[in-house]
Structures are given as structure tokens and as C-alpha cells.
Amino acid sequence: MNKLGRNDRLIRLGLLVIAFSAVSILAVITVFMFQQGTPIMFRYGLGKFLAGTNWYPSENSFGLLPMIVGSLYVTAGAMVIGVPFGLACAVVLTEFASKRVRSLIKPLIELLAGIPSVVYGFMGVVILVPFIRTSLGGPGLSVLAASIILGIMILPTVISISVDSLLALPPAYREGSLAMGATRWQTVKMVLLPAARSGIIASVILGMGRAIGETMAVIMVAGNAIDIPRSPLDPVRTLTSNIALEMGYAAGEHREALFATGVILFVIIMILNTIANLTSAGRRGAGR
Amino acid sequence: MTPLMHPRLEQRLVRAVLWTMTALTIAVLVFIIVFVLRKGLPALNLDFLLQNPSDMGKKGGIFSTVAATVAVTGLAILIATPLGVGSAIYLTEYTWENKVTRIIRFGAECLAGIPSIIFGLFGFILFVTKLGFGWSILSGGLTLAFMVLPTIIRTSEEAIKGVPPVFRTVSFSLGGTKWQTVTRVVLPSALPGVMTGVILSVGRSIGETAAVIFTAGSALKMPTSLFSSSRTMSVHFYILAREGISMPHAYGTAAVLIIAILAVNVATYSLMNRFIRKYS
Numbered sequence: 001m002n003k004l005g006r007n008d009r010l011i012r013l014g015l016l017v018i019a020f021s022a023v024s025i026l027a028v029i030t031v032f033m034f035q036q037g038t039p040i041m042f043r044y045g046l047g048k049f050l051a052g053t054n055w056y057p058s059e060n061s062f063g064l065l066p067m068i069v070g071s072l073y074v075t076a077g078a079m080v081i082g083v084p085f086g087l088a089c090a091v092v093l094t095e096f097a098s099k100r101v102r103s104l105i106k107p108l109i110e111l112l113a114g115i116p117s118v119v120y121g122f123m124g125v126v127i128l129v130p131f132i133r134t135s136l137g138g139p140g141l142s143v144l145a146a147s148i149i150l151g152i153m154i155l156p157t158v159i160s161i162s163v164d165s166l167l168a169l170p171p172a173y174r175e176g177s178l179a180m181g182a183t184r185w186q187t188v189k190m191v192l193l194p195a196a197r198s199g200i201i202a203s204v205i206l207g208m209g210r211a212i213g214e215t216m217a218v219i220m221v222a223g224n225a226i227d228i229p230r231s232p233l234d235p236v237r238t239l240t241s242n243i244a245l246e247m248g249y250a251a252g253e254h255r256e257a258l259f260a261t262g263v264i265l266f267v268i269i270m271i272l273n274t275i276a277n278l279t280s281a282g283r284r285g286a287g288r
Numbered sequence: 289m290t291p292l293m294h295p296r297l298e299q300r301l302v303r304a305v306l307w308t309m310t311a312l313t314i315a316v317l318v319f320i321i322v323f324v325l326r327k328g329l330p331a332l333n334l335d336f337l338l339q340n341p342s343d344m345g346k347k348g349g350i351f352s353t354v355a356a357t358v359a360v361t362g363l364a365i366l367i368a369t370p371l372g373v374g375s376a377i378y379l380t381e382y383t384w385e386n387k388v389t390r391i392i393r394f395g396a397e398c399l400a401g402i403p404s405i406i407f408g409l410f411g412f413i414l415f416v417t418k419l420g421f422g423w424s425i426l427s428g429g430l431t432l433a434f435m436v437l438p439t440i441i442r443t444s445e446e447a448i449k450g451v452p453p454v455f456r457t458v459s460f461s462l463g464g465t466k467w468q469t470v471t472r473v474v475l476p477s478a479l480p481g482v483m484t485g486v487i488l489s490v491g492r493s494i495g496e497t498a499a500v501i502f503t504a505g506s507a508l509k510m511p512t513s514l515f516s517s518s519r520t521m522s523v524h525f526y527i528l529a530r531e532g533i534s535m536p537h538a539y540g541t542a543a544v545l546i547i548a549i550l551a552v553n554v555a556t557y558s559l560m561n562r563f564i565r566k567y568s
Contacts, residue, residue, distance in 0.1 A: 018374035023395030029410045088309035114549045116495025118526045185299040213403025215498040273401040
């Protein structure tokens with residue numbers, strides 16, 4: 001019995017070490033990114049780096065503003081398209097669809113999450129970009145194209161987390177409201193959506209994180225010009241595409257500047273993650 | 289508040305709008321799959337799958353890229369599965385909710401949110417340059433392993449939690465130790481659920497481009513060892529499409545990717561259904 005006890009303690013310790021692998025990887029990534037990316041930021045001047053509009057790596061000019069604005073525009077566009085559609089799907093799945101239909105739609109939406117981002121980008125290039133070019137004008141490769149593609153790509157994130165938070169509500173909420181004579185839609189609008197608010201907000205924030213972080217699909221449809229776009233039909237370069245486009249041949253300070261781009265992206269993502277984490281933790285803490 | 293219209297009418301309208309939006313979402317998905325398959329299937333034949341690419345991918349097939357994809361994905365799964373399942377066992381069987389588990393969960397959730405391009409940068413600096421693995425299967429596999437780890441942790445945790453507590457009680461009452469209970473009772477029962485996470489990770493690895501292109505490289509040759517630089521299917525597809533090397537070959541590669549993803553999803557779904565049916 002004693003021997004078994006000691007073995008169990010050893011196993012427990014081993015598993016504890018393994019369980020820290022995710023945290024350790026996160027820590028190592030953080031350390032490496034900052035180590036590689038921050039020196040140049042301070043050498044070059046953080047203000048010039050974040051607010052400069054000229055990105056000419058060959059002349060040691062590293063202004064990231066066009067890419068920061070580009071990422072923000074494209075992400076905002078993706079939210080405008082993705083969030084309403086995502087919430088509509090979530091409400092239909094949880095409140096309006098019969099069990100049979102739901103079991104048909106749900107795997108399809110999960111499939112949407114599995115399609116590789118290069119395939120989304122490719123569809124953008126062969127279908128969406130020519131369509132925008134001929135019907136709306138401009139080069140086609142644009143903020144609009146990137147927003148639509150990203151809007152579709154964040155759907156699975158928004159849908160699955162919203163569905164989970166709607167399903168987690170106590171059945172009494174739904175039943176009580178219906179029993180008082182409210183229609184299903186009134187129940188959704190006045191009871192369920194407000195009650196599931198924090199989960200829905202978390203789903204939107206995580207969707208935002210996905211949109212900001214997406215790379216390959218955006219490179220293919222956004223046009224990548226280093227200019228602050230003036231209309232949704234102008235081409236745009238995001239933080240992620242900036243890294244991926246130039247990483248292949250960058251060296252020295254240029255490479256450091258790309259890592260610095262990565263640091264900015266990393267910080268934005270971590271802030272979004274933490275907010276999402278806190279809102280959903282708040283929901284758990286509320287004792288529901 | 290006086291309603292602008294009768295609630296029943298409003299409900300009917302809203303319902304129509306919401307259903308239309310859902311139908312549109314599904315239509316987009318179906319369109320993508322049908323479009324890629326219709327354009328790509330004609331290019332697919334045994335030669336395309338079994339010949340190595342030549343002339344930058346303009347001629348020949350995609351065999352070496354399939355091999356590279358299998359190698360990188362396989363390595364990632366081999367590394368991530370023990371770590372992920374081990375973490376899940378610790379979180380569910382060996383501890384209770386406390387500060388430590390909160391830190392572990394927070395770490396896993398943050399890792400899940402990190403974009404693949406960051407994994408690519410990190411893998412490049414650590415594995416390719418610092419550790420000197422170069423652009424290789426090994427660097428790519430390690431990077432992907434880190435990327436899919438949170439998925440495996442989360443799904444395994446849910447699978448293990450789904451095993452009815454009475455299974456453990458019975459095992460203990462028969463004199464089983466904690467570890468015996470975990471390895472002989474809990475894990476076998478949770479296996480289909482654990483497999484779901486593994487297969488999902490396979491799907492993510494197959495489709496990943498940004499993290500792989502800077503770690504496994506893009507050399508168009510057959511991988512011969514852990515240290516050879518190789519181009520995976522997704523990277524190959526990206527280069528074919530972006531540089532306009534060969535549209536038929538791009539469509540063909542896309543079709544193989546889509547078929548692989550479909551297979552992954554069908555497998556996940558049937559496994560999950562079996563797991564749910566078993567315990568409810």
C-alpha cells in the first residue's frame with residue numbers, strides 16, 4: 001500500500017509537469033516574441049514605429065500605421081458581416097430549428113471551421129474579387145473583399161460559443177417566458193439574448209481575435225498595398241500579411257521589424273483573449 | 289411600450305429573416321465545397337496523387353506534398369497527444385478547481401487564441417534558427433504540435449468528464465489504484481471523445497499554411513528524414529494559386545484538401561455520436 005501510494009504521488013507529479021506544457025509554451029512564445037521584436041521598437045522609437053506611415057524596410061523606415069489601420073478596418077468589416085449572421089444562425093439553431101434540422105445544420109457549420117484558410121482565400125480570388133471589380137469598381141482586391149471572407153471565416157467561432165451560452169441558460173427562463181404568453185421571438189429578444197449576453201460578447205471578441213490573426217486568406221484578397229485605405233474598395237495590408245509577405249526574404253533590422261509587427265499583433269490578441277476570458281469567467285462566477 | 293406590430297406578425301417576419309440568413313450561411317459552405325470539387329475532381333487521378341511534382345508544380349502530381357503533409361501532421365499529433373491527454377487527466381482526475389488549474393486553463397485558452405502566423409514566427413526563430421533544425425519536418429511538426437495542443441486538451445478534458453463517476457467508484461472498490469483506474473477504466477471509456485480532438489487536430493494541421501511555410505519550408509522535394517525541408521499540400525496550393533503557376537493543379541490540390549477535411553469531419557462526427565450514445 002505504501003509503495004502504491006508513492007507511485008501515485010510520482011505519477012501525479014509527472015502529470016502536473018505535463019499539464020503545465022501549455023502554459024510553458026505560452027510563456028516561451030511570449031519571451032521569444034518580445035526578445036526578438038521589442039529592441040528595434042525602442043531603438044527606432046515607439047511613437048515613430050506605431051504612428052509612422054512610411055514602411056520602406058530597405059531605407060530603414062518602419063512605420064506601421066497603415067497596417068494597424070488596415071487590420072482594424074478589415075476586422076471591423078468582418079464583424080459587421082460575421083456577427084449578425086453568426087447570431088442569426090445561433091438563434092435559429094437553439095430556438096427555431098427542430099431537433100432533426102439542428103442535427104443537420106450543426107455539422108455543416110463545424111465543417112465551415114475545418115475548411116483551410118488558403119481555400120477561403122482562393123475562393124475570394126476566383127469569385128469575390130472579380131465580382132467586386134466588375135460590379136463595384138476598383139481593383140477588386142480590397143478591404144471589402146477581405147471583410148467578407150473574414151466575416152465568413154469567423155462564423156463558426158461566433159456561432160459555436162453563442163450556441164453554447166444560449167443552451168447553458170436554465171430551461172426555466174424559456175419556459176417561464178413562453179408560459180406567460182410571449183412569442184418565441186419575444187422570449188429570444190427580451191429574455192434569452194440579454195441573459196446570455198456575456199457569452200455572446202465573448203464569442204464576438206474571440207471572433208475578432210480570429211479576424212485580426214488570420215493571414216493567408218487576407219493576403220490573397222486584400223491587395224496588400226501599403227497605404228491607408230480611403231474607401232472599402234481600396235486595397236489594404238494588414239499586420240499579419242505584412243509579416244507573411246516579407247518574412248521569406250527579410251534579414252537584419254527588417255526581420256526584427258517584422259517580429260516587432262508580430263509583437264503588436266500578439267499584444268492585441270492577448271488583450272482580446274483576456275477580455276473574452278474575463279467576460280465568460282464572470283458568467284461562470286454569477287452562479288448559473 | 290406599444291409594439292409597432294402584432295407580436296405574431298413580428299415573429300413571423302423575424303423568423304423568415306433569421307432562417308434566410310442561416311440558409312445563406314449554409315449555401316456559402318455548400319457552394320465552396322461543390323465549386324472546388326467540380327473544378328478539381330477532373331484533375332484528380334492516380335497519377336496526380338502518386339507522381340512527384342515537376343517544373344515548379346506545373347507538371348506531375350502532388351505526391352511529395354502529400355508525404356510532407358502526412359509527416360508533419362503525424363509528428364505534430366505524436367507530440368501533442370500525450371501532452372494534451374496528460375494535461376486533461378491531471379485537470380480532471382488528479383486535482384480540483386484551484387489557482388493552479390485556473391492558470392493551466394488560462395494558458396491553454398490563450399494558446400488557442402494565438403494566430404498561426406505567430407506560431408510560424410516563433411517556430412522559425414526557435415526551431416529553424418536557434419536550435420538549428422533548419423526548415424524541416426521536425427520544425428514544422430513541433431510548431432504544429434504547439435498549435436493543436438489546446439484543442440487536444442479541451443476535447444480530452446470533456447471526454448474524460450463525460451465518463452460516468454460510477455465507473456471510477458467500481459474500480460476503486462475492486463482495489464484498483466488511481467493510476468489503474470485512469471489507464472484501464474477511464475481512458476478506454478473516454479477514447480472516442482479523445483480521438484475526436486486528435487482528428488480535429490489532424491484537420492487543422494492539414495489545412496495550416498502560415499505556421500508551416502516558415503518552419504517546414506517550401507522545397508518541392510520528397511521528405512527523406514526529419515531534417516528535410518518539404519512543402520505541404522496547403523503550402524503547395526497557396527504557391528500554385530498565388531503565383532498563378534497552374535490553375536488545374538491548384539484546383540486539383542484544393543480538391544484533395546477538401547476531401548481530406550470532409551473525411552476528418554465525418555470521422556469526428558461519427559465518433560462523437562458514438563461517444564454520446566454510449567453515455568446518455
